[in-house]
Amino acid sequence: SQQGEEDPQALSIQEGENATMNCSYKTSINNLQWYRQNSGRGLVHLILIRSNEREKHSGRLRVTLDTSKKSSSLLITASRAADTASYFCATGRMDSSYKLIFGSGTRLLVRP
Amino acid sequence: EADIYQTPRYLVIGTGKKITLECSQTMGHDKMYWYQQDPGMELHLIHYSYGVNSTEKGDLSSESTVSRIRTEHFPLTLESARPSHTSQYLCASKGQGTYEQYFGPGTRLTVT
Numbered sequence: 001s002q003q004g005e006e007d008p009q010a011l012s013i014q015e016g017e018n019a020t021m022n023c024s025y026k027t028s029i030n031n032l033q034w035y036r037q038n039s040g041r042g043l044v045h046l047i048l049i050r051s052n053e054r055e056k057h058s059g060r061l062r063v064t065l066d067t068s069k070k071s072s073s074l075l076i077t078a079s080r081a082a083d084t085a086s087y088f089c090a091t092g093r094m095d096s097s098y099k100l101i102f103g104s105g106t107r108l109l110v111r112p
Numbered sequence: 113e114a115d116i117y118q119t120p121r122y123l124v125i126g127t128g129k130k131i132t133l134e135c136s137q138t139m140g141h142d143k144m145y146w147y148q149q150d151p152g153m154e155l156h157l158i159h160y161s162y163g164v165n166s167t168e169k170g171d172l173s174s175e176s177t178v179s180r181i182r183t184e185h186f187p188l189t190l191e192s193a194r195p196s197h198t199s200q201y202l203c204a205s206k207g208q209g210t211y212e213q214y215f216g217p218g219t220r221l222t223v224t
Contacts, residue, residue, distance in 0.1 A: 045213065
């Protein structure tokens, strides 16, 4: 991967359970974003966390960022079947925050 | 849904043909991007533009070319398609003062 890895590559859970995805990156960043992609579609922006923030919430989403470990996690609470999708982290670099580098993605399956 | 459009959504074409993938956005965004994504894989930036008459190559080398004559329009052209060009092509845009990108639905290209 050009930036880092996402872990796990695939995750299967039961509806109502929580889903946690992790992202590691290599370079210094300005911000880190999470996107969702439904099969065969474009990406939808979910949440952004800046490099000086440690945690952010949006509805059922919780994102953490640890710049010392160059890692982030996305927690989806009380998952629903509609959450089934691929989730990508993307980092905005310090030298050019207009461009994003995407991770390899986690494929989430929420079983009804 | 973001106001960014891509046509065609699906294209099957023979080797050697010239093709143009269209991307338009109605949000007045100055920055636009083209990504290439193989199924289940990460996105790779192949071209970007910071405004009219500004185009740059991305991190992944591509035989395609782009143009930005109007703010809202960012077409991608392949002069001679080859089977190695088979992939999904995603267009995105970003406004001033924000970090998140808005994606179109993508064009799935198959070159036979």
